[in-house]
Amino acid sequence: MDIQLKRGLLDVCVLAAIKSKDSYGYQIIKDMKPYLDLSESTLYTILKRLETANMLTVRSVEHGGRLRKYYHITGAGLKRIEDFKDEWGEILSIYRFVTKEDDGNE
Amino acid sequence: MDIQLKRGLLDVCVLAAIKSKDSYGYQIIKDMKPYLDLSESTLYTILKRLETANMLTVRSVEHGGRLRKYYHITGAGLKRIEDFKDEWGEILSIYRFVTKEDDGNE
């Protein structure tokens, strides 16, 4: 997928991945893979950004000697998803503008 | 609209604006306004990028003493629009992932 387009979907897609149940980095990447492929460095950058924006909270959990950071969505995070839903109408309108055929004289 | 999301739609939207008939900067901004609001500096940056990518050609026309640059879409530009159409399926799939309700236990 086009990188620029991906940019607009990444944040909200990560939030969706932790919406129903808390999750951690590696798992999020796996869950998102069918929809958007992203690297670790990209994900952790996003997670940090969403944390700074108070859209999620973090909780560290010991797991087999290693550290795991579980991410939990906040009200602001849920609102971000709702905002995306609201924007969908605009996106559809743009889609129609871009794909409309100027039939008649071509 | 969210800036990041806008980024993914700008190029293809500009191409759509000149698809049916050649157009120039100021006119393109007006035509796109109902769908995407963008500033002059943004548009001219995009036009230059699309020109470099051979997605459009430019032709200068004298108009009332001033210079007007008319932009014409190329085959590569039309292909870019087609590629966007192809990507639409992926976008829809992401939309469904983001908006799906985890009804049942919440």
Add this chain to the structure above:
DNA sequence: CGCTATACATCATATCACGAAGTATCCACT
């Protein structure tokens, strides 16, 4: 004569996805 619209251009800035590289643990295989 000043203001607004038209029309294009350049620059500096801030944001951001991503590859590369690093640290550290656990498990399977040989």
Add this chain to the structure above:
DNA sequence: AGTGGATACTTCGTGATATGATGTATAGCG
């Protein structure tokens, strides 16, 4: 015991890019 791969998170540098600010120049209106 040693090797390699999967798991898990972190940091750094780079390139792409949207945008505000600013500048130049003309036409037309009051």
